[in-house]
Amino acid sequence: MKVKFRIRRFNPEVDKKPYWGEYTLDNVEPTDRILELLHRVKWEQDGTLTLRRSCAHGVCGSDAVRINGVNKLACKVLVKTLDLKDGGQVQVEPILGLPVVKDLVVDFEPFFDHYRAVMPYFMPATPRPGDGRERRQSPEDRARFDDTTKCILCACCTTSCPSFWASGEYVGPAAIVNAHRFIFDSRDGATQERLNILSEESGVWRCRTIFNCTPACPREIEVTRAIGEVKLAIQRNGR
Amino acid sequence: MDVKTHQFDVVVIGAGGAGMMAALYASRGAKTAVISKLYPTRSHTGTAQGGIGAALANLDEDHWEWHAFDTVKGGDYLTDQNAAETLAREAIDAVIELELMGLPFDRNPDGTISQRRFGGHTNNQTKKPVRRACHAADRTGHMILQTLYQNCIKEKVTFFDEYQAIDLITNDGKVCGVAAVCIDDGEIHVFHAKAICFATGGWGRLWETTSNAHSLTGDGPALVWRAGLPLQDMEFFQFHPTGLYPVGLLITEAVRGEGGVLINDKGERFMERYAPTIKDLASRDVVARSIYLEVQAGRGIGGKRYVHLDVRPETVNRYLAEAGEDRRVDAAYILSKLPDITDFCHTYLGIDPTKSPIPIQPTAHYGMGGIPTNLDAEVISTGAGTVVPGLYAAGEVACVSVHGANRLGTNSLTDLIVFGRKAGKAMADYARQADFVPLPANPAGKIVAEIERIRKSSGKTKPYMIRQEMQKVMMDHVSVFREAPGLQKALDTVRELKSRYQDDLAVDDRGMRFNTDLLEAWELGCMLDLAEITTLSAMERKESRGGHSREDYPKRDDVNFLVHTMAYPEKGGIRIAHDRAVDLSLGYQPAERVY
Ligand SMILES: Cc1cc2nc3c(=O)[nH]c(=O)nc-3n(C[C@H](O)[C@H](O)[C@H](O)COP(=O)(O)OP(=O)(O)OC[C@H]3O[C@@H](n4cnc5c(N)ncnc54)[C@H](O)[C@@H]3O)c2cc1C
Ligand code: SF4
Ligand code: SF4
Ligand code: FES
Numbered sequence: 001m002k003v004k005f006r007i008r009r010f011n012p013e014v015d016k017k018p019y020w021g022e023y024t025l026d027n028v029e030p031t032d033r034i035l036e037l038l039h040r041v042k043w044e045q046d047g048t049l050t051l052r053r054s055c056a057h058g059v060c061g062s063d064a065v066r067i068n069g070v071n072k073l074a075c076k077v078l079v080k081t082l083d084l085k086d087g088g089q090v091q092v093e094p095i096l097g098l099p100v101v102k103d104l105v106v107d108f109e110p111f112f113d114h115y116r117a118v119m120p121y122f123m124p125a126t127p128r129p130g131d132g133r134e135r136r137q138s139p140e141d142r143a144r145f146d147d148t149t150k151c152i153l154c155a156c157c158t159t160s161c162p163s164f165w166a167s168g169e170y171v172g173p174a175a176i177v178n179a180h181r182f183i184f185d186s187r188d189g190a191t192q193e194r195l196n197i198l199s200e201e202s203g204v205w206r207c208r209t210i211f212n213c214t215p216a217c218p219r220e221i222e223v224t225r226a227i228g229e230v231k232l233a234i235q236r237n238g239r
Numbered sequence: 240m241d242v243k244t245h246q247f248d249v250v251v252i253g254a255g256g257a258g259m260m261a262a263l264y265a266s267r268g269a270k271t272a273v274i275s276k277l278y279p280t281r282s283h284t285g286t287a288q289g290g291i292g293a294a295l296a297n298l299d300e301d302h303w304e305w306h307a308f309d310t311v312k313g314g315d316y317l318t319d320q321n322a323a324e325t326l327a328r329e330a331i332d333a334v335i336e337l338e339l340m341g342l343p344f345d346r347n348p349d350g351t352i353s354q355r356r357f358g359g360h361t362n363n364q365t366k367k368p369v370r371r372a373c374h375a376a377d378r379t380g381h382m383i384l385q386t387l388y389q390n391c392i393k394e395k396v397t398f399f400d401e402y403q404a405i406d407l408i409t410n411d412g413k414v415c416g417v418a419a420v421c422i423d424d425g426e427i428h429v430f431h432a433k434a435i436c437f438a439t440g441g442w443g444r445l446w447e448t449t450s451n452a453h454s455l456t457g458d459g460p461a462l463v464w465r466a467g468l469p470l471q472d473m474e475f476f477q478f479h480p481t482g483l484y485p486v487g488l489l490i491t492e493a494v495r496g497e498g499g500v501l502i503n504d505k506g507e508r509f510m511e512r513y514a515p516t517i518k519d520l521a522s523r524d525v526v527a528r529s530i531y532l533e534v535q536a537g538r539g540i541g542g543k544r545y546v547h548l549d550v551r552p553e554t555v556n557r558y559l560a561e562a563g564e565d566r567r568v569d570a571a572y573i574l575s576k577l578p579d580i581t582d583f584c585h586t587y588l589g590i591d592p593t594k595s596p597i598p599i600q601p602t603a604h605y606g607m608g609g610i611p612t613n614l615d616a617e618v619i620s621t622g623a624g625t626v627v628p629g630l631y632a633a634g635e636v637a638c639v640s641v642h643g644a645n646r647l648g649t650n651s652l653t654d655l656i657v658f659g660r661k662a663g664k665a666m667a668d669y670a671r672q673a674d675f676v677p678l679p680a681n682p683a684g685k686i687v688a689e690i691e692r693i694r695k696s697s698g699k700t701k702p703y704m705i706r707q708e709m710q711k712v713m714m715d716h717v718s719v720f721r722e723a724p725g726l727q728k729a730l731d732t733v734r735e736l737k738s739r740y741q742d743d744l745a746v747d748d749r750g751m752r753f754n755t756d757l758l759e760a761w762e763l764g765c766m767l768d769l770a771e772i773t774t775l776s777a778m779e780r781k782e783s784r785g786g787h788s789r790e791d792y793p794k795r796d797d798v799n800f801l802v803h804t805m806a807y808p809e810k811g812g813i814r815i816a817h818d819r820a821v822d823l824s825l826g827y828q829p830a831e832r833v834y
Binding site: 012013 | 751
């Protein structure tokens, strides 16, 4: 089938302001991924179209974009899921709330700064076991934070969050998800420090439970639920 | 063009598992920088699914010696036995170290790290599969990558994210730095360093059907080659038996480890014929060839080029019962052990693997060859093992050679951690006693000229045309089975494509900022170099061993070819020599490989 692409273009080197580029592709299969089609536009029609990508199957988190107004990984969206008619149109834009570097590429530094700010690393609660082996953890304790270990830092959640759009100071759901992963890990001993960071002005209380983030997550993490658990932990002064 | 210069004791190129492990260790003793063309968490290590191999013996009796032997046998005896020993011995401590860094492994009821079966890993006495693959669901690589990045943040490792290395700089034959382009603004930077480590991963994008990321274009081996150094065992590239049909993305061996079986169009579990003892859990080269033969014999599903991987509980339980095992599985168990696989099947095919079988075909997966190193991750320049001072390599890009002619599943992640750590320690030691080799005059002159040539190229051939032709010819003639006429055709095609790449390239984007059009074209140059070397190496190995199967030489030939291939760059071309001996120090003599 034939599909039209309407792609938000902006190269600050040459363009005064952003514009919509329009491209038509023939011989599109229902099982084609949007990433493949963006590649076809770039390779066959206009090499200047710029995007990030790597793994092509939804695990590296490189290619978050807005497809028909919704945050998605371009490599995880199949044409057939968009309900297009022959000659139908797909609109692709950069994710919102981060500065555009060029076309679909945004500046991830502010996003990673928020991530780094929540101590996203293991701070052991106990010394190394004397037998030179692993720390033990029960399957139940391990299951407690399983959901939030799945995060690939794609920014789909944070850049769909109205509170983040309103203020880039807000650490955003992705950072909270990653804090959750450690706060609820029974082996970790820095719960209080993380809760202190997240109860600051820029922390969890900026979340108004608007719920945009959860459906945006391509890893199906229950983002709002994780945020709720962190809020509760702050109120209870511990996990 | 303006060139910025930085100085570090140690520069690591690549931020996957190997690169970050090396960086963590190096930065504890030396001023270290990591440069990576991707944000570290985007590296391909994050896609590794099934597990990391170590003889922890948490569930079954196991010994590092068994792991070492399986590695040697899996590698069809081309594995260096001293390297297999290092890998298997140090694996245990390496996996424990990851756990202590916070890695959330799955757990056994007693709280120890959970382990499962994987192809080619056996109890050496009973020959039955052993549970050796330590895992975190089916996203073990993701957890390793995240955990290492988290620890790098904790230890304040210096990163240059989205900087792409494009030249290895030497002065009078001595390694002294790296030139890299800052992707964001297109500026060229020179990193002056005492020690440099390549950890740039694989090059599966040489082939049409692959499990590898778009970014795996073999930049590292190409840079080393262009600096006048050899590459080892490049003909050995692993085709993983179970790539999702038709996209090629990987369906982990853990599916078979959990009890999944391969079924042909007649409903037969055909691996019973090819590997009577461990069946579907035979080594990857064996399974990939079996699938290929089934398809050739017209037993692909509906006559097409794929077979089924069946992990429906009723199928798994039937074969478990047949094997006399007590264990039974249900859909919830399969889902909990293979959540990502379930998601892939759902997203890309619209099927639920607990209800329908998964269509699969072999897919280009892993480079056993690469930059030759010794056990301390030092790069060597001759078959005799001459060390190149200050140059290191670790991870998939390196050839120690621990994987020989065919890598066992779970051994790459182990390799990254064990040899990444060795590289980091060795570089910190080296930097302490070595001086900087001065940079040559105009260190980036040649590479800036090459980049400008590509930027301004105005021929008629777009990079994707050359790339697709290369990928197709490599898939047709340099994949699971090979023979002389096909290899010759591949070589001729690749050479013709190289000349078009030089003379007729067309790049659209002339800008500086985030110019991926230019960088993709540059990467294509790397792939063409590696395609030529791979094909020539394959032509000169006139036997079948592991991942290299010659239809015209179907037998393994230990008299003439129990030796590594070295490809040397020489004026006017490539010289292939079989001058690097295989280490046999554990005393495992080549035997026929039956599974
Ligand atoms: C789908 C899949 C599943 C797998 N599952 C398993 C498994 O279960 N168990 C197992 O043991 N192995 C598995 N493997 C193999 C294993 O994951 C890889 O071999 C391994 O992760 C490679 O790690 P690495 O650190 O060498 O390189 P990578 O993780 O690929 O990292 C390469 C790094 O180099 C950087 N880089 C590349 N070129 C340049 C350049 N020019 N300049 C700057 N930076 C550059 C990249 O940015 C990246 O950071 C799997 C592989 C795949 C594809
Ligand atoms: S639930 Fe909170 S974090 Fe999620 S989108 Fe709404 S405000 Fe943002
Ligand atoms: S929580 Fe989900 S959407 Fe947010 S960054 Fe992580 S993976 Fe992406
Ligand atoms: S390209 Fe990796 S997530 Fe889409």
